[in-house]
Amino acid sequence: MYDSTTVLLLEGLWETIVMTFLSGFFGFLLGLPLGILLFLTGKGQLLENRFYNSFLAVFVNIFRSIPFIILIVWMIPFTRFIVGTSIGMSAALVPLSIGVAPFIARLVENSLKEVPSGLIEAARAMGAGTFQIVRKVLLPEALPSLINNASITLITLVGYSAMGGAVGAGGLGQVGYQYGYIGYDAFIMNSVLVLLVALVFIIQFIGDRISQKFNHK
Amino acid sequence: MIQIKNISKTFYKENGAFKALDNVSIALEKGDIVGIIGSSGAGKSTLIRCVNLLEKPDEGEIIVNNRNLLALNNKSLSAEREKIGMIFQHFNLLSSKTVFDNVALPLELTGKDKITIRKRVVELLTLVGLGDKIYEYPKNLSGGQKQRVAIARALANKPHVLLCDEATSALDPVTTGAILELLKEINQTLKITILLITHEMEVVKSICNRIAVLDKGKIVIQGAFEDVVASGHSIVQQFISKKKITIPGYLKDQLRQSAAEGLFPLLEIELNNAVSLETIIDFSRHYYHVPVKILKADIETVGELSFGKSLLILQGQEAANENVMGYLDQNNIKNNIRGYV
Ligand SMILES: Nc1ncnc2c1ncn2[C@@H]1O[C@H](COP(=O)(O)OP(=O)(O)OP(=O)(O)O)[C@@H](O)[C@H]1O
C-alpha cells in the first residue's frame, strides 16, 4: 500500500516535471521569436511598424485572456490532430505550450525593453544589422532577465499542468484530483501539495541562482 | 574627407514640428579634429548622429570618403559604418560581456576569425592603456576606463573617422584631460579624423584645430579655433565666460553697498580682447598708483587674447580708482562694482 502510494506520487511528480519543462521548452520556442518581434516592431524600435505590432499585440492578448482550462478543452480537436489523442501527458503538452507562448512573448518583450537603447545605438553605429543586434546585443544583455522570466514561466506551468490533470493530463494534478475530489485521501492530498510547493521553490531557487550568475550589471 | 552639406532635420511631435537642424554644413579634412560646441538642445547629438545616419536628415548630403551615405543601400551603409567609429557620453558598453568581448564585438560582426580577433583586441587594449583589465566586466571599471574600452571598441575595425558625442561629459576634469590626450594621440598616430561635440570650451580648446558653433540648429560661426574666439561673437562669448564668478563667503559679510572712508571697491571685470589681466594690474600700479589685489580670476588665454572674468580690489585713492575704471571703460572691458570692502 505504502509502496504503491509512493510510486503513484513519484510518477505524478515526474510527469509534472516533464510536462512543465517540455511545454516550457516548446513555449519558448514559440514565445521567444514572438516576443522579439513584438519588441522590434514597437515604437521607436528597429523594425517599427504599427500595423504588425498591433496585430501581434492583439493576437497575444486574446490568447492570454482565455482561461487555461477553457483553452485545453477548446483545443481538443487541434490537439487530437497534432498528437493523435486528446488525453494523457503528450496531449496536455499541446495546449500547455500554446497557452504559455503568448505569456512568454510578453515577458520576453519586457526583458528586451529593459536593455538600454544606447546599446542598440552603439551596435547600429558599428554597422550591425537587425538580426546581429538581436543575437549579439539584445539577447545577451537581457539574459539575466530572460532567465528570471523563464522561472516565472515554469512556475506558471506547474500550475497549468496541475489544472490539466483535471482533464486527464496526468501528473500531480491528476493524482490530486482523483484522490482528493473523488474520495478524499488526506495523506495523498497533503503529499501532492507539499510536492507541488517544493517543486515551485526549487525552480525559483535554481532560476535565481542561474540568473545571478549571468548578471554583471 | 567628410562633408556635411546643407543638412536639415525636423522632428514631429504631438505638439507640432521642431526644426532641430537647419541647413548645417561642415567640412572636415583628413586628420582634422573638429569640435562642435553648443548648449543643451542646440542639436549637437542630432547632427553627429546624422553623420553615420543613425538619424536620417530630411535634406542635404553626407559624404564620407567620397561616398554619399544617403544614396547607399542597407548593406553598403553597414560597411561604411564599420569604418566610422563612435563613442558616447554614457559609454554604451555591454554589461554582459567582458572588456575583451566588448572590444571583440565589432570584429565578430564583420566576421573576423578568432585568432585575428584575439590579436587585435589585445593590441587595442594595450593602445588605450587597459592591457591589465582584459577579463573584467564593465561594472568593475571607472568612468575613464569604460570610455577607454569604448574607444578601443570604436577603433577595432580601423575606422578613418571617430565621432565623439559628449565623450567626456560624464567624467571628472582630470579624467577628461586624460581621455582628450588619448584622442589626440589616436588622431596623430593613427591619422584618424575626429569630430567631437561638447558644451565645454575647455574640451575644444585643448584638442580641436577647428570649431563650429551650433545654436538652435544653425551653425553661427566656424573656422580655426583662434579666429572663432577672436571674432567676439556673442554666443562664443557665452561659452568662454558663461561661469558666474562668485564672491567668497567670508567677504560677503563684510561687503558694503556704498563707499566709505577706508573701504576699497570690489570690481568684477570681464576680459574680452587683447588686454590681459597682467597689463591691467601693471598699468594700474605704475600709471595710476593703484595697487590691485586679485581675489579671483577665471581666464582663458588664446594666443594674444584673454577671455574670462576676474574679481579685483582696487586699493588706491578714490580718484585714482576711478581713473582705473575709466581706463577699463576705454578699453571696452566690462567692469562693475560689486560692493566695497
Ligand atoms: N527623436 C527625437 N524626437 C523628437 N525630438 C527630438 C528627437 N531627438 C532630438 N529631438 C529634439 O531636438 C533638439 C536637439 O536635440 P539634441 O539631442 O540634438 O540636442 P543636443 O545639442 O545634443 O543637447 P544636449 O547637450 O542636451 O545633449 C531637442 O530639442 C530635442 O528635444
Ligand SMILES: [Mg+2]
Ligand atoms: Mg546631446
